[in-house]
Amino acid sequence: MCCPEVPPPEMLTLRSRGSARKGELRRGTHADDDDGFGMSGRAKPSNFPSRTTTRGREKNFLVGAFGPPCKVGIEFSNAETRKQASVKKENGQVVMVPLFLGQDSVAGEVRIEPLPGKKVEHLGVKIELLGQIELYFDRGSFYDFTSLVRELDVPGEILECKTYPFEFSTVEMQYESYNGVNVRLRYVLKVTISRSYATNIVEYRDFWVHNYSPQPDINNSIKMEVGIEDCLHIEFEYSKSKYHLKDVIVGKIYFLLVRIKIKHMELEVRRRESTGSGPNTYNESETLAKYEIMDGAPVRGESIPIRLFLSPYDLTPTYRNINNKFSVKYYLNLVLVDEEDRRYFKQQEITMYRLE
């Protein structure tokens, strides 16, 4: 069932006081209300049909009557000791993929093993390291932002098993691998055996890239007083604005005025993925964490602690305008629910980064 068009959330006049930044609480009727930008009417990720198609493309060679005359294997050096990243695939399966860092050398060997009694005639063998951004709504199209080639063999014949070492040294892989709702950023090794009379034999090998960031020099707290006139005034504080992926969000909420019957309060971690640009921008928001931080109705003067461990959640660093194609941003959404199930919320962006 698709979500209907959700009307823009009600804006409420809010009062600011003292030195705290002026803020506002919004009131909406649904937990997944967006933050006031135009809402896309797109379906939920799990119902998104194009992804199935996309997956078809990954299995790039057909096994059939005209099966390839050889097996092509791509092995990374130090495969035993190399770190691996667990990647969740669309079908929910988790697979382990070799993990590289942005400046790593990508090296290994390609092994071509002709099937017994067959030989491989070719016009050359090459290996490419590709960095691709794939936008699902833009079917079939992907952009290579990185493309490196190494020639492995001159035209000839391969009669028996042959291995070709390769190395891409200190490759500039400035973007992290990412599997999103509408977009995917991937790194792949592509081996092509060019043939003149038959289709080229192509083998892919995905790998994953992470980029570490240093501890930020400046990491201010987020502190704000928000409220709805004569109804609810709170002051919240998160100790930092930038968090690493295994970080803990620590803070507190101070109740300055409470005239509504609050039932509970929760803190959400939301991810917003924006793809495309201009009028063709698509936003997709997901609530990754819903964490109850208060049960019952506080009175004026109460201060409620926040401590949220981020490690259990599947988060990535914040990505800003990756190759002009997409952004992934994270938000903390403070939600108060009253006894009539009205929701009052305030969303604040936080920056996520990957710490070594």
Added chain:
Amino acid sequence: MQAPEQEAVTSAEEQEKWLADAMALVQHHAFYMHRALDANNIRDVLKFSAQMLSELRTSKLSPQKYYELYMRTFDELRQLEVFFREESKRGRTNADIYELVQHAGNILPRLYLLCTVGSVYIKSKEAPAKDVLKDLVEMSRGVQHPIRGLFLRSYLSQISRDKLPDVGSPYEGEGGNVMDAVEFVLQNFTEMNKLWVRMQHQGPVRDKEKREKERSELRDLVGKNLHVLSQLEGVDLEMYRDLVLPRVLEQVVNCKDELAQYYLMDCIIQVFPDDFHLQTLETLLGACPQLQPTVDIKTVMSQLMERLSKYAAASPDVLYEFQQVDAFSKFSQSVVEVIEAQPDMPLVGAVSLHVSLLTFVLRVYVDRLDYVDLVLGACVKKLEGKGKVKDSKATKQLVALLSAPLEKYKDVVVVLKLSNYARVMEHLDYETNKVMAVVLIQSVLSNSTMITVDEEDFQEEQNLVARLVHMLVNDDPEQMFQILTTARKHFAQGGPRRLQYTLPPLVFEALKLVRSLQAQDLPEEGEGSGSVSLKKVFQFLHQTVEALAMIPAAELSLRLYLQCAEAAGDCGLEPVAYEFFTQAFVLYEEEISDSKAQVTALQLIIGTLQRTRVFGVENRDTLTHKATGYSAKLLKKPDQCRAVYACSHLFWVEDGGTTDGERVLLCLKRALRIANAAQQMSSATRGTSGPMTLFVEILNKYLYYFEKGTMIQSTVIQGLLELIVTDMQSESTTHDPEVDAFLASTVRYIQFQKQKGDSIAERYASIQVQ
């Protein structure tokens, strides 16, 4: 989704059903939790335990039912604790588990788990107890729902009790010190109390009463914290005084809730030791007036006094401390302040506070009568302007107040020394006053107290007042009269007991005024309305003596009437003098029944009447007739006889008065007859005649009149004399040396007169004496 807040009063059946449902679900989740426990699968353990604990998120259950559910899960959590302990032995650090449980999305299960792990964590000593405790108590702030919060914090209190870094505890040292322990308990106490107080605002107003009842059932959850504090070894007097008590009281005062304030004050008094209370009296009592005006503070204070007096009774060597901290003045000060702070406190409350204070004084300060009096005085102050107390409960307390010192001292005299005692009694209604009087008398009787001392004191005081009256002097009769009138007005308020002492001097002062007026020769009738006249003074006298007669003080009034009559006679005011006599006679007839008093009164009447010469024949006859009539009616013959011969003087007034010899003789003869009859009566009843006293006396009267006039023949005297001598020698006559002497001196007188050689001696010549 959370269940909606409880809307209406739910029936007991519904409650039962909801509880049963919740219990079943707890059971269900606990089953899977146990399976995971057996499989050492921590992920599943956490998952199922969180689900189980989610049942505690219900808002449907009444506190009582919720408690049952809580106890059910509590048992499960014990097993979970064992698991966590084993898990840490298997290599997972406690810090890890401590973080792991915090991944739970719902706060209530999360915090129950956190407390459970925290308990293991502290026990392992992998982290300082104080840090874990502080974290737990801080994080618990997230539960603001009153009932859920109370139970969660109660759980925290429960699991932490044996893990506080108290003095002598294994967690002391790196785990912190007693200050940390105290701080932790205080904070938990404060938050629990806030939640508890807030409970009353949950739900519709119409259920308020029911809610308050439910709330009351939960009070021990809050009070438990105070108990924990009192059990801490490290909380010595100093820490209690400087930290614990002020903080607890701060919360008590600030919560502004009647139920909580009453309960907590009581709790403080009950759980902490007596010597702490004694040394912190000022602080503790200082909080009392700050409580809500509706708090039953008198009961609280009474309990405190009760406890302290027991403490004093149990160990007499602490009495010195009571003195040192001046417990009495602190309590009495506080009583005043509390009454001031609670203007709506019924009178009974105020009085019973004083009763408590008094009881305290009587037990602790046995010899401080002045304190007892101060308490009574304070109570009087409170009663001031209230007149008689009508409220029966208050009256009862007043009786208790007045009875307490009696019971203690068993001596009315001691009690009556209390100057405020009677002032308190004044506020009792008549019925109760009587009851109190009975109590007093019973006390007198049962303790056989002699109260003469008091009576003497009283007389002495009153005599002083009487003497003071004589010091009221002013030369101007006008002024003097004013003074007397004013004085009487004031004395009139003193009550009958005092009037006996205060009025007579007034009468005499007025008589003095009469004499001075007489000397000035003022007109009988006052000219101006303001100026004083004899008539006015006599009116004043009349009223004054009448007032005295009303007391009644018949004999005294009679004397005064006679005094006035004589003065009026001297002034020539016959009607006034007659009136005074009449009053005196009325008193004699109506009020004086004692025969001895009658004799005395009659003698006075006769004496006065004899001296009063103002009367005309008619008035005089009436009065003398009355007097002689009274004489004959006296009970005892000798009295009759003496009165009768005294009456003879009424008929013989020299210097211009009547001299009726015939009636004199008549009186004397009658006296003789009576004396004779007396003698006969005596011999009839006793076998012997009485002494001849009366005859000798009558002989003397005869001799008197013999010298005055001619109505008496010497033969009569001769005969009487012989009769006396004969009878005196008779065997049957009782001999009395006094009578012999009297007769002898009478005879000597006759002989003396015979030898004088004047006209009288000639008349005596015919009398023969042996």
